[in-house]
Amino acid sequence: GAVVSQHPSWVICKSGTSVKIECRSLDFQATTMFWYRQFPKQSLMLMATSNEGSKATYEQGVEKDKFLINHASLTLSTLTVTSAHPEDSSFYICSARVAAGQPQHFGDGTRLSIL
């Protein structure tokens, strides 16, 4: 149980394009999902908390106009990297938890490479 699916797993695109990453909770409803960014050989950094039906809460230093988050249903949150540039290349990971206080369960991540 508590499976989180993330798609795509790997994407390469040209500078200036926008990329959408999907995060789905497959066997539970998730009112809250989390988006992280992980640089090579570094820890996870929380980018934003995604709340179903409301605006996401962004961490300090994360550009909300750059990283658009939509949580339109209880099983789907999307992260769109707008006008992506090479410095946006990274490993993006989402997570969700079954209920408040329960552990977060993570997707397998999306490797984004901007040329």
Next chain:
Amino acid sequence: AQSVAQPEDQVNVAEGNPLTVKCTYSVSGNPYLFWYVQYPNRGLQFLLKYITGDNLVKGSYGFEAEFNKSQTSFHLKKPSALVSDSALYFCAVRVNFGNEKLTFGTGTRLTIIP
């Protein structure tokens, strides 16, 4: 502010020997503590958590961790290491109220030597 320290970037253990991956934390209030494991190009897999109660918690794949309030530590342990335990391990903390923001340590790469 909350923080997690994993003092060892790399831990090497011979197969069959006991292993320990260290974690200390700092948080205002009572902590919720977690261990996760990450394999190459994958997300994180939940191993175990401490919320309250018994200081020794048991998790997946034979791992356990001991919560020590006085030392603010939550070290991950396993009595007998397997080669398949080789991976990147993250300790994480959050407070037991308010938002659910997890703060992760920098990770410890565990290598089990056959």
